[in-house]
Amino acid sequence: MTTKAKTKSKSTKTRKSGSSWLARLWSIGWKLSIVLLAFCSFYSIYLDQIIARKFEGQKWHLPAQVFSRSMALYPGAAVNHPQLMAELKLLGYRKVANPTQVGEFSASSTRIELWRRPFLHPEGDQAELRVMISFDSYGINSVRRMTDKRELAVFHLEPVLLDRIIAGDGEDRVFVNTEAMPQAIVDALILVEDRSFYEHHGVNPFAIARAALVNISAGRTVQGGSTLTQQLAKNFFLSSERSIVRKLREALMALIIDFRYSKDAILEAYLNEVYMGQDKSRGVHGMGLASQFYFGRPVAELTIAQQAFLVAVIKGPSYYNPWRYPERAQERRDLVLRLLMEDNKLTVAQYKAAARSPLALRDARRSAHQQLPAFFAVVKNELKQRYGTGLLKESGVKVYTTLDPMAQEAAEKAVVSTMKSLESRTKNVQVGMVVTDKYTGGIAAMVGDKVPGFSGFNRAVEIRRPIGSLVKPFVYATALTQGDKFTLATPIDDNPITLKNEQGKLWSPKNVDKKFSGSVPLMTAFKQSMNVPTVNVGLKVGVDNVAQTLANAGWSEAINPYPSMLLGAINGSPLMVAQTYQTLANGGRFRPLTSITAVLDSQNRPLEVNQLNPVQAMSPAADYLVQYAMQQVVRSGTASRLGQAFPGVALAGKTGTSNDSRDSWFAGFDERNVAAIWVGRDDNGKTNLYGSSGAMAVYQAFLAERPPLSLRMPAVEGVVQGYFDRSTGVAMSADCGDVQALPALTQSYQPAANCGQPLSWWQQLLGK
Template sequence: MTDKETSKKPARKKAAPKSGAKKPAAKKRAAKAKSASKGSSGIGRRIWSISWKLGLILFVGVLSYGIYLDQVIARKFEGQKWHLPAQVFSRSMALYPGAAVSHGQLIAELKLLGYRKVANPRQVGEFSASKTRVDLWRRPFLHPQGTQAEQRVMITFDQQGVSSVARNSDNRQLAVFHLEPVLLDRIITGDGEDRLFVPTAKMPQSIIDSLILVEDRSFYEHHGVNPFAIIRAALVNISAGRTVQGGSTLTQQLAKNFFLSSERSLVRKIREALMAIIIDFRYEKDEILEAYLNEVYMGQDKARGVHGMGLASQFYFGRPIAELTLPQQAFLVAVIKGPSYYNPWRYPERAASRRDLVLRLLMEDGKLNVQQYTAAVESPLGLRSADKPVHQKLPAFFAVVQHELNRRFGDSLLKQSGIKVYTTLDPMAQEAAEKAVKKTMARLGKNDKTLQVGMVVTDKYSAGIAAMVGDKVPSYKGYNRAVEIRRPIGSLIKPFVYATALNQPAKYTLATPLKDQPITLNNGQGKTWSPKNVDKKFRGEVPLLTAFKRSINVPTVNLGMEMGVSSVATTLDKSGWRGKISEYPSMLLGAVNGSPLMVAQVYQTIADNGRYRRLSSVTAVLDMENNPLPVARVEQNQALNPSSTYLVQYAMTQVVKSGTASRLGKAFPYATLAGKTGTSNDSRDSWFAGFDERNVAAIWVGRDDNGKTGLYGSSGAMAVYQDFLGTRPPISLRRPLISGVVNGHFDKTTGVAKESGCENSIALPALEASYHPARNCGEPLSWWQKLTGG
């Protein structure tokens, strides 16, 4: 076939594909693509469906949880943020012309209150002193009678006590001037947290500046959480390989302290951050700051957690926060980082270094200049003495306070938040009583380790319990012998025997002779009783005053029997004795069981010129809003004749001057004191009761098992009182003649009233109504005297 022919041969045509048909490979690829598209679209829709539903659930959950947290926070912030412990205060020292307070005692009180002695007071909390004057700039404080403003006064003294109180600003004489009471303790009934609330307005500005500078510089800019601080802290901690910096704001710290535990977990941190945001949204920055300043943990006082700057100031420095120096304020901010780690008593160098860092930050921020910074870092920490307790251990007294509060206000009072209890305790008297008990009992206990003691001191003017000790270890919380014992009071009953007699001036005076002869009496139960004198001697007759001051038994019994045992029992009962009185003759020598508190009650009546006032330990109670709770007036009445009581007081001064308590008189010859010793049978109980111008004291020394001690009233209980006055020097009794009493003169032998200047006579106070001295010393009148009537 030729080429031409070949070229003419028609070419083979490819079969055209049928309409809609595809190649198999392409078809498969398309199918796969379509299938994948449908699958991814379905998964996406499912993921989206699940995601938005989960998101919605999470949103609702977070919103619900946020609402719940918001309610929790609102209840805390808008209700009662803290249960504030009940504050228990001492008495408020009253100064006025004639007050029985010595120059030394005022200075001791000021030092106890944390006042600073300076050459010239320039600010609140300072005083200066000369030999007869004290220039004082008093702090403002809350008194039961109302808020007392700060005030500067000049207090002048003489030998009798306070002679004048004048206001420095205008030299105006003040009728009465009060010092703030000592905060004795705070009664914690809940979680063991202790705090003293101080509003931000009363916080030193330097503390606020330091706190924000050190703990949260952007406090006023962030909204509860500072993300930049968290990132910065994380980087620093990663670089250091350990936790060296925190990123929490003050608001977060507050949220943790208020609502959360100290557990370290992501969940807790998230919750903390959420609460901080809510707190910041709901409340002003200043309110958050105030809550933080009063909530922050500042240290540990044994079993009590110290919370808040106000209490920390007292805990570390023993004075109000407003009176702290700049370095002391800086320390309070410094210690927040780690109260245990920076404990200034255990690690003073570490604490000082941390304080100095705070001071340096203040300088770098322009809050201090270089000179101020240098002076501050060179100053000591200025801590309170470690042996000076923040709260007083007063188990015996606090037991009486709690009993009285329950009786007068109900047992739920102390569970209320923020109440303030003002008591009658005199801190200086309490300190003197405790020192006397420790010193005397250590000496007496060398021969008998089982000896115990109970002691009560009252304020003669207020009838308040000024001091109380219930054990030879005053801080021991247990059996309170000052209140709970019931032991025979021995010769301490004798003043009431003689008070009964001297109230019958037509029959008895201090000079009346009494029989000192053997006597046998029937006790009404078929048994006889023959009292004896301690020296086993009988003198025939002795003057009433001699029988009293030498505590001679038989004349006392004869006197009591002449008047009737029931009459003496009535006198004792009127004086405030609230125990059982068995009206048998032996009662006249003290077969009456009582406690030091019961004895103090009746001797308070004698010291107060026969006026009975029920002893108390609480003067006022204020609620959280500082409103006084209503109380009934203290029971009182004129129980004994003031004139005859004056004679008993005189007789008690002679006991100290030349009677059974003469050793006490020799120890304090410059002071007129009144006292009475007492000893029960077989020297089982040693008693003493006495008073100076300010305080009445009743003391018992004995054994819990009622064993013999070998001690008399003068060698046991009186020794405690003597040591008490050694620490708290007595103020001499002021004994001007009162209405109805005159200076009389009596025959030493017969007791007959005579004119002054007569031979063999003695000067003694007497009741005016019955004092009729024999004219001419009892000698017959001459014709001239009869003629002239003289």
């Protein structure tokens, strides 16, 4: 074979070999492509199912929201001008010269004009409303709608969001739908994070390429190319791991999300999912919660500058923390404002005004959620009893409680300041305090430790200590019900007595001063908290009857009917005492104390609540006499120091001290609240404190923080103004000699004829 032929044959073989290799490569390639396409298709279907479940089901587990009571304003309501001003401040309302929008109010010395926010109330949605509220010396005088000057029967303020009870992932958020989101936030978000959001299909190749060039030039990551949709995919479904596989998965999910859902739906999800900061152990997610976290008010009420800040902080919540780095945060906010101006979303004047404004953050000293361990423990226990253990794990539950935020704040301040003072006199003292609403029977405030935020042993509920003289109003209530035997002027024996106690030992009760006066009027024995006369009264009416009076008033545990119980040898807690004194304060009507008024499920449907109607546990007339006597305790009795601190204010109270000054108690009320306070040591050691020097000091500090409303004593059927001889206690006419005026039961008040003097012969002759 010639050389030419050999070369041609070799060339032919080479071409055949090359064609064969290409054919094999093509064969493998298209088969691999089919496999890869099938894999991508199946993987996309898998991702699509994951995305659909998230987007079309429940996107987030929303924490259970716990609200305070909703302040009710109506003519005659026991709410004064300073109290309402403080409530509005707590709710984040802005004081202005003339309200022009929701969330604003103006005030004079006797009136407040308010533009209320719309809110969800357990009884139904409450629309925004502009009203004029007028005050008099008793509280609310009138509430008038500004549009037509019509007087309203009742007007509610929105409750304070106390806390969100988080279950599971530790994420915290308040959902805000797209319609309620300020347009400036949406505009700024798109300008700063994804300018081509409405043009791309979930992934922006040009942005990715641009970011890559910038990062290569800088030698580090300084710019991201992710779209809002990619960020949402990462936040919803992926970790923050930096890898090619994760980025590819993120891009594929973004394409699926953009294909399946509208841009508005994607924006809404992003605005409620984006990480906005850290509140201690809680992650703050979404614009709704971030608005409350940074500014203490709803997102719809934020200024342009505040809205711009929320968008600015997305880039790095820790780096732009406004409390730690205010200059850095303001600089970033101003950049967002400038971008809005350059895009003609703001005028130059609006930009300059916004850029000059301060960050206007909420007070960092006030937590974004309340530290209320004692009260929340009671709420959770009541929820468990009503609905079982699973309720708080459900998404979107709303719990409306009875807590009065202003009363709680006053109670905490009173406890902290007083206990600090008492510690200088006696060591290791502790405290438990319960405040209730006189009219509703709701728990308005609760403190279970001298450090109010401490979560542990709740002394307001869990202690069982002798209540001492706090039992005495129920001894006298039992006696005064028997109007034919006892009046406030009846002389009571005050001489040494000896009885057998429950262990069969001899018991000789003594007065605090170890003295005996022979005989004292019942009123004096009551207001001076004398022991021996009280025991004598209790023995005459029957210890069993006294125990029954206390039980009718709401005492929830068994009472041993021994004579020593007449001086408070029964163990209780501040909550148990508050329950019984609530009955005294409310005209003798018993209603179980509660911490919850309503519960709504995730669809805002009310869950069933069995609320008991008040029961008349004590005679209203006898209760009136006891309330009158308790006012004398404050005016000139064992609590006179309290009366001196608040001259001209009618208050009712009772001090209590257990044996050897181990427990200091006080219970009392004004027109608005009932309070029960214990001060003592956990080891039951001596404190050297009386009721007036320990627990009453806490109550006095509480009223200093929350000025009291004077008790109103409206006329009660069956009670008349009586007059009694000072020395004998015999009922007399008003025009007789040395008499004292005291209220008395109508049925038993029969003034002695002729002022108790024998009739002369001519009076007998005339039949007088």
